[in-house]
Structure formats: C-alpha cells, structure tokens
Amino acid sequence: xxxxxxxxxxxxxxxxxxxxxxxxxxxxxxxxxxxxxxxxxxxxxxxxxxxxxxxxxxxxxxxxxxxxxxxxxxxxxxxxxxxxxxxxxxxxxxxxxxxxxxxxxxxxxxxxxxxxxxxxxxxxxxxxxxxxxxxxxxxxxxxxxxxxxxxxxxxxxxxxxxxxxxxxxxxxxxxxxxxxxxxxxxxxxxxxxxxxxxxxxxxxxxxxxxxxxxxxxxxxxxxxxxxxxxxxxxxxxxxxxxxxxxxxxxxxxxxxxxxxxxxxxxxxxxxxxxxxxxxxxxxxxxxxxxxxxxxxxxxxxxxxxxxxxxxxxxxxxxxxxxxxxxxxxxxxxxxxxxxxxxxxxxxxxxxxxxxxxxxxxxxxxxxxxxxxxxxxxxxxxxxxxxxxxxxxxxxxxxxxxxxxxxxxxxxxxxxxxxxxxxxxxxxxxxxxxxx
Ligand code: HEM
Numbered sequence: 449x450x451x452x453x454x455x456x457x458x459x460x461x462x463x464x465x466x467x468x469x470x471x472x473x474x475x476x477x478x479x480x481x482x483x484x485x486x487x488x489x490x491x492x493x494x495x496x497x498x499x500x501x502x503x504x505x506x507x508x509x510x511x512x513x514x515x516x517x518x519x520x521x522x523x524x525x526x527x528x529x530x531x532x533x534x535x536x537x538x539x540x541x542x543x544x545x546x547x548x549x550x551x552x553x554x555x556x557x558x559x560x561x562x563x564x565x566x567x568x569x570x571x572x573x574x575x576x577x578x579x580x581x582x583x584x585x586x587x588x589x590x591x592x593x594x595x596x597x598x599x600x601x602x603x604x605x606x607x608x609x610x611x612x613x614x615x616x617x618x619x620x621x622x623x624x625x626x627x628x629x630x631x632x633x634x635x636x637x638x639x640x641x642x643x644x645x646x647x648x649x650x651x652x653x654x655x656x657x658x659x660x661x662x663x664x665x666x667x668x669x670x671x672x673x674x675x676x677x678x679x680x681x682x683x684x685x686x687x688x689x690x691x692x693x694x695x696x697x698x699x700x701x702x703x704x705x706x707x708x709x710x711x712x713x714x715x716x717x718x719x720x721x722x723x724x725x726x727x728x729x730x731x732x733x734x735x736x737x738x739x740x741x742x743x744x745x746x747x748x749x750x751x752x753x754x755x756x757x758x759x760x761x762x763x764x765x766x767x768x769x770x771x772x773x774x775x776x777x778x779x780x781x782x783x784x785x786x787x788x789x790x791x792x793x794x795x796x797x798x799x800x801x802x803x804x805x806x807x808x809x810x811x812x813x814x815x816x817x818x819x820x821x822x823x824x825x826x827x828x829x830x831x832x833x834x835x836x837x838x839x840x841x842x843x844x845x846x847x848x849x850x851x852x853x854x855x856x857x858x859x860x861x862x863x864x865x866x867x868x869x870x871x872x873x874x875x876x877x878x879x880x881x882x883x
Contacts, residue, residue: 452665458551460664462544468658474511481510481794484771484869485658491869494770495811498799506783513773513792517799519806519824521783525795526772527829530780530787532569536562538775539790556672557713559721560654564714566722566831573830579707580715580834583696589837592629596842599628600849611882614860618732618877625846626727629838633723634716635685635692640677644720647674651717652725656870657773671717678716682709719835727839729768729866729873730759734847736877737762737813739859744815745851752848758815759843763801764823765813770798770872772827797824798872854881 452460475482480500484490490497498517506521507514516522525531532538540548555561562568565576603624607615615621623645631641650670653663682698689695694716700706707715738745738758748754776791787793801823802810814820826833833839851857857879864876 452661453554455551455554456665456668457661458547459555459668460659460661462540462548462551464657464659464664465661466544468660470512471658477511479511481508481513481515484515491867492865494798494872495802498796498802501796501799502803505785507785507787507793513794514787515794515796516782517796517803518783519800519803519822522795522797522800522824523828524782525774525793526824526827526831528774528780528782530776530778531774531793532777533567533573533772533774533831534562534569535567535773535775535792538792556668556675557710557717558651558654558667558671559714559718561714563708563711564718565834566718570830575705576707576711577830577834579700579702579705580697582700582702583693584834586837588693589841592632592838593841593845595632596625596629596845597849600625600846603628604849604853607881609881612880613882614878614880616876617735617879618728618874621850622731622735622846622877623724623728625731626724626842629727629842630720630723633692634694634719635681635690643677644674645724646670648720648724652721652871653868655721655725656868674717674720675713678713679709682712722833723835723838725871726768727842729871730762730839730843731846731850732874732877733766733768733872734759734762734843735850735857735879736859736863736874737765738847738851739857739879741813741815744813745855748815748848748851749855754815755844755848756840757817757820759840759847760820760823761813761815761817762843762847763825764807764817764820765801766872767798767801767823767825768871768873769825769827771796771870772831795824797827800824857881 471482471485475486484497501508501515502517506518507516516525560567565573568576603621607620627641627645631644636644647670650667651674653659654667685695685698689699697707697715698712748758771794774793776787776789776793778789780787804810806822826836860878860880863874866873866875
C-alpha cells in the first residue's frame with residue numbers, strides 16, 4: 449500500500465479511527481449497542497438484536513449513542529427538526545476540532561461529504577434538493593422503463609444457458625442492472641462502466657462507520673479518481689450535452705440558480721453510490737427470498753400485478769439500508785424520552801420494519817402483506833430517498849424479468865453476506881438457473 453497522505457489520515461481519524469476506538473472500548477465494557485458494529489453474528493442476522501433493543505425501550509441509551517428500532521420513534525427522529533444529518537458540525541472538543549479543521553484541506557468530495565445532500569440540513573438541503581428534483585422527476589424516471597427492460601433482457605441473454613450451470617447472480621445480474629441504469633443517468637460511456645463499478649464499490653464503505661485506515665485510504669483514492677474523471681465529464685457535457693439526466697443537471701439554470709461544480713461532484717458521486725449499491729442489494733435479496741419461498745413466487749406467476757407489493761415486502765423484510773445516524777442540535781424528546789443537544793441517535797430502519805406494533809407477525813415474509821409499504825427502508829422526512837421511484841421500478845422489472853426467464857432457479861451454494869453494516873445484502877449468491 450502507498451503511504452497515506454497526512455490529510456487522509458486526519459480525516460480517517462476524525463470520521464472512523466476515534467469511533468473505532470470508542471466503539472471497541474464500549475464493546476469491551478459490555479455495551480450491547482457497540483456489538484452491532486463488531487459482532488459478526490449480528491451482521492449476519494441483526495433481527496434478534498433489534499428485538500432486544502425494541503423490548504428495552506423506545507429509545508435505548510448506550511455508552512456512545514442512543515438507538516431505536518421502534519417504528520414510531522424512528523419516524524420521530526428522521527422527521528424531527530431537532531435532529532441533524534450534518535454530523536461534521538457536531539461540536540468537537542479542542543484537539544478533535546483541530547484534527548477536523550486540518551483534515552478539510554485537500555479533501556476529495558465523496559458521496560457522504562458536504563455538500564452531498566445526504567449530509568446537509570435545511571435550508572441548504574432544501575435549495576439543493578429542489579434543484580436536483582427538477583431533473584429527477586417522476587416522468588423522467590418512468591421514461592427509463594423501456595431501457596431498464598431492455599438492459600435486463602440483454603443481461604439475462606448473456607448468462608450461461610446450459611442446464612445445471614451455476615451462475616454467481618450478484619456479479620452477473622443484480623449489480624450490472626443498476627450499474628447500467630445509473631451509468632445511463634450519468635451519461636457514462638460504455639467503455640468506462642467497469643471503472644465506474646470499481647469506483648462505486650470502493651467509495652461505498654464510506655457510508656459505514658468505523659472503517660480501517662486501509663479501507664478509508666482505498667475509498668479516498670477511488671473518490672479522488674472519480675472526482676477527476678467527473679470534472680472532465682462535466683466540461684464535455686457543457687459543450688456537448690447528451691440525452692441523460694446529468695446533462696440536464698449540468699445545464700440547469702432555474703431562475704438564475706444552478707448547482708456549483710462542487711455540488712455537481714457531490715450529486716454525481718451520491719447518485720452513483722446511493723443508486724447502485726443499494727439497488728444491487730434489493731435485487732440480490734429479492735432473488736434469494738423468492739427462491740426460498742416458492743409458494744409466493746408461484747403466486748406471482750399467477751398474479752403478476754402482485755410484483756409492486758412483493759418489492760415493498762422485500763424492502764421491509766430485509767432492507768438494503770439498515771441504519772442511519774442523526775445528531776441532536778437542541779434538547780428535545782422522542783417518545784417521551786429526553787434527548788440532549790450534542791447526543792447521537794441511530795435510527796435503525798431495519799429494526800423498525802419488524803416492529804410488531806405496525807407489522808403483525810413481522811418475521812414472516814409475506815408478499816401480500818397489506819401495509820408492507822409502511823416500511824422505512826427509504827428513510828422519512830426531508831432526506832427521504834430521492835431515487836425511491838427508480839429503485840422500485842428497477843426492483844419490479846429486474847426481479848420479474850429474472851423469474852419469468854428462470855422460474856425454477858435454485859440456490860447452488862450458501863450465499864455470502866457483504867461485510868458492510870449500514871448497507872445489507874449478498875455479495876456472492878450462486879444459483880442454478882435450470883434444474
Ligand atoms: C433499494 C434501493 C434504495 C434504498 C434502500 C435507498 C435508501 C435510501 C435512504 C435510507 C436514504 C436516506 C438516508 C438518511 O435519511 O440518512 C436515501 C437517500 C438518498 N437516495 Fe436512496 N436508496 C435506494 C436507491 C436509490 C437510487 C436508485 C437513487 C438514485 C439513483 C438514490 C438516491 C438517493 C439520494 C440522492 C439520497 C439523498 C436524499 C437526501 O438527502 O435528500 N437512492 N436512500
């Protein structure tokens with residue numbers, strides 16, 4: 449590994465290094481919540497842990513933060529005006545403030561760095577999101593339908609067709625479909641797509657907490673290369689716009705308002721990571737769950753209009769985005785529990801989605817569940833996922849195309865989970881397409 453730049457080290461220390469130390473120390477002292485970040489058994493199956501947290505209270509205090517897996521409390525935090533997504537503005541004690549200030553210089557703009565809309569608060573967030581939403585309209589998303597269908601069919605045509613062949617379906621399908629769609633949205637040429645995939649994969653762990661220095665270094669390198677390529681790409685689109693959403697964003701001038709180069713960089717990086725690394729998990733998990741529930745797959749064959757609700761149930765049952773974080777800006781109360789300014793709260797959407805107060809028999813996978821859509825997998829409040837409509841469309845088209853072609857697909861080996869904790873899914877899912 450190359451030598452780490454001093455700035456990279458300081459940023460790692462501020463974002464991940466100190467958190468790693470704090471979480472490890474809390475775990476050693478028996479802090480139950482710290483286990484979420486280290487315990488491999490909880491990574492593999494977090495649901496018993498979420499139940500413990502819910503049964504312990506609406507909001508549960510650990511040594512480092514509050515956690516909640518109760519649906520009403522998760523909504524209250526995500527929608528509460530006292531809570532901020534801008535964790536960088538969390539007041540830091542003297543030495544940490546210096547580390548943070550020094551780390552700012554020379555920082556590449558990653559998907560979870562300001563001015564990414566994911567980590568800024570209103571009113572900056574409002575302006576920024578309004579501008580991006582002008583391009584990301586429901587009509588523009590619906591307009592992508594025929595292309596998504598075409599891409600899905602083309603990717604399925606490329607799979608090995610001989611009976612008995614085993615295919616690693618995440619690498620060959622679940623990742624390539626969202627990658628192709630997001631590359632099209634961003635106007636990325638065909639020959640750049642594999643590099644984009646590599647940059648996206650390297651940058652994604654920055655959405656997690658407690659990276660090692662090596663992981664962080666690798667992610668920053670990828671983000672730096674992505675930034676450099678995007679700057680050139682914006683310059684090309686300015687003189688020669690394409691038929692893609694990014695070209696429209698680059699040329700957007702709404703009553704004299706436009707996105708700055710930095711904001712465009714953050715948006716394109718966020719769309720790449722948020723649009724790709726989550727949807728791959730929706731498709732991979734969906735394929736796994738439906739293979740494991742052949743009766744429900746059979747019901748979808750009889751009633752294809754059940755696909756939209758099946759996608760909601762997949763999102764509820766095993767969400768691609770399990771948790772997020774907020775810090776409290778002003779003393780407040782959540783479900784009657786006082787929370788003080790400066791404290792961190794972790795709303796666990798994956799846990800709220802199994803709250804029996806909202807979802808009867810929550811551990812049962814049921815594609816006909818009437819209120820499956822009440823899940824919180826796309827968050828809630830001002831940061832509600834900008835790409836939710838696109839993700840739903842990709843889920844419905846991608847899964848139905850796969851199972852129409854391969855109704856008898858079967859698991860060929862035990863699948864392997866991704867190592868990330870905020871994002872949840874499989875990175876290795878071998879299936880046999882034909883008996
Ligand atoms: C199954 C797929 C997806 C899931 C589960 C998902 C989940 C989420 C969640 C939980 C958040 C909010 C995090 C928070 O409140 O802190 C979010 C925000 C966001 N998502 Fe998604 N997402 C998905 C697909 C997509 C796609 C396809 C795109 C775009 C191409 C996208 C773009 C975004 C953007 C831009 C934001 C930031 C919105 C804001 O801060 O205002 N997502 N997503």
